[in-house]
Amino acid sequence: MSLDQATRVGGERLLRGKRNWWFLGPGGIVRLGGRHVTADGALLPETELWLRERGMFTTRPARAYALTVLTSTHCNLGCGYCFQNTAQDPAGGGRPPRIAQTRLTSQTITSVLAFTERQMAAVGLEKLRILLFGGEPLLNPRGCLELLERAADIGQSSAWMISNATLLTPRLAGQLADLGLDSVQVTFDGDRSDHDRIRIGRADGSGTFDTIVRNIVRASEAAPIRWTLRVNVSQENIRGIDDLIGRLSDALDPARCTLYFARVGDVGIGYANDLHTGELSAAFIRWQRRALDLGFTVTRPGSHRPCTTCGHTGGRYGAVVSADGTLSSCWETAGKSDWEVGTVADGYVSGAKADDRWIACEDLYRYDEDARALAEFRDSVDTALLDHLDETGRL
Template structure:
């Protein structure tokens, strides 16, 4: 339950509802009749899982040298763009065969008939052949759609078209603040070169030949905070906002020596609100807040509805541990290890991230930003 400026908001697993004061008790709880109506309308019921969620690292190597990456094993002690990373592996045809056999068995066990693939890395496009082969062969076992998390520096129009023809519908790309900040942080691993203009250019060219949609993640830290307003306007001018979702994410610490000193203060919540409203003004999509949902990939300790597979066929519980030694929970050849042996290795989304603030501060930040966005969406007729 969130208290807006003129109304109350209920965020549940089945959706969002706007409530009046008469629906809410003095201490902010639901009155029985309101709760009964919300339950009857499905607001307390999570959506049915309809697709098996398969994440595959097609390459664990990356052509960028971002210092905060959770796949780094340490910082670059020379201060350059080559932090040490997880072991380099590459998806092969043989491993694809094992992955798809494992996937068929898992889908049959839970009665799912559709497949949703995430092409992941490292940088997945360092192995374009593996990406294309995986999608093409996956279509033989189930109706398949796909999305990809990529830095987009290697995405050519021809490759974008071929991936789309095999089921790719959207790509998530990260920006580290406005151009100058981004080109100082998100740099080429080989030579430390900036990547901002190349990424934007590649998105534009891929959009000209495909209907791909784009999720633009803006990393927020003390290094990028002051350039985000300009970045939003720059992206709005360079890209087609109607095909882009824009979201903002504070970079967390995953123990690789990267510190983000930007705290979840009132200034940060007001900045997130300002950025979201400007993005909406320019025509970008901003994801509507919702109730906390269980991740289909890592939220079930038995891997019931999805799996994360590294390029060598090793299973992990979540993206953040894929390819890391001592975090394996099985292999696609042999299946998951017994639960008693993997309990400490089964982590869910962002379990490895640590913050300098307590859980109450983080929750207050999220609630403040979510309430402001819901109020604005309602007031502007976008809800």
């Protein structure tokens, strides 16, 4: 099995490290020696059998139904690269046109939970994990709280949220945590000066960096929330990311934060990112090592697995529901009328219409490189991370 074959067929990956090989499968990560691999970088048959017997090729079944709900499709920020924009701001400011504004109501929550209960029963799942999403979900805090409170009746075991954190108060953080929220993902667009030029208030174009950091600090004091800090990478902010890592370490508790870096792509709204993967590998590797040295968690590499939500048609293990009760296959198409795949009242549509509109994670993102270049970039970064985790006793 070569790396290309693994990527195409089962999602397994075989990476050549500095001193050994790394096998990444659905069942975990295994360190292999040269005796386990052929000269052209394929698993020997006896090695593959050994890995299969130990469950490394076995995909674990879903433990909980993954429900994403947009509590508000509106957003108080005006980021030019957002996949929910329908175009760039014609005036060149921070008010790009967006998807239509809707808010989750009590009536829609009733329909969402009834739909979810049916979906869970169909696959025999008794636990539910909710993602509060938007727009900015905290533009509708009442909807967030009511959804979590009522979802407890159908098996909600945990929840998380993707938020810009500008509206997160200590009181609200405590209320959400009491209802099962355990983690929040927040995005930074480079160091303070770059972030405040890119990730701006929609109403007045104001910077948001200090507000976000302050709110994370205060929310952390009020609730046992863990934080995933997504750092967007583009030509607009790459020069300040080293300083950003240090600044976040000084302001926040790294032990409660996972840091990950993501190159911004174009989802058809005219946002160009001129950075190419060939010039980014060394930077990503440096940032990850610096983050680890400062006490942050860095997400470990894994095999290519289908997304629980959009990797299975018909909402088998998860669903994305907009604030008005319409269904989408993935976050990237939520709230877009021409990408709807059903409603919580009527269920998923079937046939060619559903097939044409079923989009999986990042299917809409456009990059200048081809698939092989993107795969080589990911492999080089992931291999370096595994080598470093191994060398420093963190693996």
